[in-house]
Amino acid sequence: MKTYLIILVLLLTLTSSCQEKKTEKKMQATKTEKFNWQDGSSCPIGYPIEVYRGGFEAEDGTYVSLQAGTDNGEGGWGDPGTGGMSSGIKTVPNRLNVQWVAYAENCVYEINTEVDYDKMVQYFKEGYQESLVFFNKGGKYEKETYSYIVVGYAPDGAVYIWLAGSGKQVEIGRYQGKKVVIPQAEIDKLDGFEKLMHQKGESERIMNNPEMVPPEIREANKNKPIPFGLWDRYRERYSWRPIFNSIQEGWSMIDCGIDMFNGENESLFDQSLVKNEFEKRAIPKLINIGWRDKTGQNYSGTFWFDEKEIFDAFHTIFKDKPNGEAEIEIRISKGNMDISAFLIGNGKETGINMKTKVEIFEARTKY
Structure with a gap:
């Protein structure tokens, strides 16, 4: 009986070990999905x-360096710019391990964290319908997918x-870095730009370079504290949708594009x-609309x-109702040369036109 029990325990241990290895292999297999991205x-x-150092790391050992020179943010928050040096079919990363110089703060941050691999894979697989493809191909639906994984670096080490x-652009997650000090012995061994970025006075030189910080931005920020936390505020989400209204007869909407303060963007068209469902969205930075009058003349307008x-x-x-719903009602004038926007919801209405810049464009041809 004693021998039997020992054998039984050994068998159970081996079975458990095999199951654990199978589970581990299965988990690893789910973290090696590949897509074409930059x-x-x-x-x-x-x-x-x-x-300064580091990049994306994947479960299968794939590494993508994120060293790509100085980024000045010219394209706007969330814009991938010209992208990095690595483009092609690659494994989706599950870690971000980076050290970077924050010139405005004259310091170095470091982050070494798991990132939301599963969410990225889900979005890559689902893809989306893109309006330019739809209209350029005569209303034919063809699923597009994402082509960039973008890392945004904000003050105070926010990533x-x-x-x-x-x-189309969607947020995957927000992560937090920490300040680090690069040892002088390490800096002394560096060459070229890597060494230059750590030199005394380099942060001041970058901040005073008009190609890095436009003069109007430098002047606007002069003597003001860095607005730590602002980019987290941009992530506030509310349930809202755009709606459209005009007193003219026979008009129709074509499409609506929305750029949000948190770096996300989307397009509404056709179905x-x-x-036009209510969605939990960040606050819009820009809304562009396209419409057609009864003669077939196309117009576009941007807020x-x-x-x-x-x-x-x-x-x-x-x-009073943080979980309520609201609509941004866009009103188009009868002559198509004026558009205005109002935020309406939860029993309230307010205009958002006093400081809004508006532009209207009339297409040269009719469709």
Whole structure:
């Protein structure tokens, strides 16, 4: 009986070990999905950064360096710019391990963290419908997918990751780095730009370089503290949708593009425009609309919202009902030469036009 029990225990141990190894292999297998993507980096304009060391790491040992020179944020928050040096079919990363210089703060940050692999794979597989493809191919639906994994570096070591593609960008997550000091002995061994980025006075030189920080941005930020936490505020989400209204007869909407302060963007067209469902979205930075009058003449209009005005409007509308719903009603004049926007919801209405920049374009041809 004693021998039997020993054998039984050994068998159970072996079985458990095999199951654990199978589970481990299965988990590893789920972290080796590959897609065609390129790395990109982003920072807020006025707060240039430069990656010193590191990049994306994947479960299968794949490594993608994120060193790509100084990023000045010219393309806007979340924009991948020209991208990094690595483009092609690669494994989706599950870690971010980077050290970067934050020139506005004159310091180095480091982050070594797991990133949301599963969420990225899900988005890559699902893809999306892109309006330019739809309209250029006569209303034919063809699924697009994302082409960039973008890392955004904000002040105070805040790090954000997006997937970006043509006409669509989604946030993957927000992560936190910490300040580190690079040993002088390590710096002394460096060559060229790697050594230069750590030299005394380099941060000041970068911040005073008009190609790195535009003069108007430097002047606007002069004597003001760095707005730590601002880019987390941009991530506020509310349930809202755009709606469209005109007193003219026979008009129709074509499409609507939305760029949000948190770096995300999306397009509504055809069925998504018809359904136009409420979604938990960040606050819009820009809304572009396309419409057609009864003669077939096409128009497009763009709203560039003032940051303070539109944030104040959302906070007013959602103050008492943070989980409520609201609509940005866009009103098109009878002559198609004037558009205005109003935020309506939870029993309240407020205009968002006082400081909003508006532009209207009339297409040369009719469709």
